[in-house]
Every structure is written in C-alpha cells, then in structure tokens.
Amino acid sequence: TDLWSEARARGFADALTARLAPDGRVYRVGEPPAAGPAEVEALIGDESDVQWEPRGGSVGETGDLAYTYGTSVITPREEGATKKHRAYLRIWERLPEGDWRVVVDLTNPIREDAGRGE
Numbered sequence: 610t611d612l613w614s615e616a617r618a619r620g621f622a623d624a625l626t627a628r629l630a631p632d633g634r635v636y637r638v639g640e641p642p643a644a645g646p647a648e649v650e651a652l653i654g655d656e657s658d659v660q661w662e663p664r665g666g667s668v669g670e671t672g673d674l675a676y677t678y679g680t681s682v683i684t685p686r687e688e689g690a691t692k693k694h695r696a697y698l699r700i701w702e703r704l705p706e707g708d709w710r711v712v713v714d715l716t717n718p719i720r721e722d723a724g725r726g727e
Contacts, residue, residue, distance in 0.1 A: 612624055612625070612628055612711075613661060615627065615628070616659055621653060621658075621659045622649055622650045622653050622654050625649060625653070625711065625714060626645075626646045626649045626650070628709075628710055628711050629644075629645075629649065629710065629711050629714075630702055630704075630710035630711060630712045631710075632644075632712070633710065633711050633712050633713065633714070634712075634713055634714075635648075635649050635652055635653065635713075635714045635715075636713065636714065636715040636716070637652055637653065637716060638716075638717055638718060640652055654686075658683070658684040659681055659682070659683050659684075660681060660682045660684075661679055661680075661681045661697070662679050662680045662681070663677055663678075663679040664678055664679040664680065665677070665678055665679070666678060672703065673702060673703045674700070674701070674702055674703075675700075675701040675702075675703075675709070676698065676699065676700050676701065677698075677699045677701070678696070678697060678698045678699070679696070679697060680694065680695065680696055680697070680719065681694075681695050681696075681697050681716065682694055682695075683695065693718065694718070694719045695716040695717060695718055695719055696716065696717050696719055697714070697715065697716045698713070698715045698716075699711055699713065699714050699715075700712045700713040
C-alpha cells in the first residue's frame with residue numbers, strides 16, 4: 610500500500626506516522642521538527658485530506674534512498690477552513706527487509722501569485 614492510499618483510508622497523520630523511519634522528521638514552516646506519533650499528530654493533525662500532485666523524484670544508484678516532490682492541497686478538518694496549497698519534498702530510505710520509510714517530510718506554503726510571473 611502506498612502513502613496516498615493509506616492517507617485516504619486512515620488520515621494523513623496516521624499514515625505518515627506508520628511510514629516514518631525511526632529517525633524520521635516532519636517539517637512545517639515556523640514549527641520545530643516533529644518526530645514520533647504524538648509530535649506528528651500535534652503538528653499535522655488538522656491535515657485531514659491531502660491531495661498530492663507528484664512532479665518528480667528519483668532513486669539513488671544503490672537503491673536505498675529516494676526522493677519525491679510536488680505540490681499538495683490540504684483540506685483542514687475544520688469545516689469552512691481555507692485549503693492550504695503547498696510544495697512538498699519527501700526523502701525515503703529502504704530498510705533491509707525492503708520496506709520504504711520516510712526520513713524527511715517537508716512542506717512549504719505556495720504563494721497565490723507564484724508561477725504567474727508576478
């Protein structure tokens with residue numbers, strides 16, 4: 610199961626926590642890095658629905674590190690709250706048994722005027 614499918618089924622914070630490497634960190638602008646289930650839930654618990662648009666990524670030559678990046682739209686749990694548009698970067702590591710885990714999950718807000726030549 611991929612991260613997107615897990616996030617749709619059980620929420621992004623739970624899915625990301627399940628995929629986070631033991632030394633993994635989650636970064637959001639203006640907040641200290643989060644590690645572990647309680648910190649991740651506190652940091653991103655309102656990100657109930659996340660839609661990703663992958664833009665690229667690659668796997669290293671040794672096959673044990675990879676990255677993906679793109680944009681996302683986050684719909685907060687609070688009804689009527691404004692959707693958040695962000696750019697994301699996710700760095701993955703492959704464990705010896707073959708499972709991929711997130712080492713870094715980083716997002717930055719996208720300005721509304723970004724990409725329009727303003």
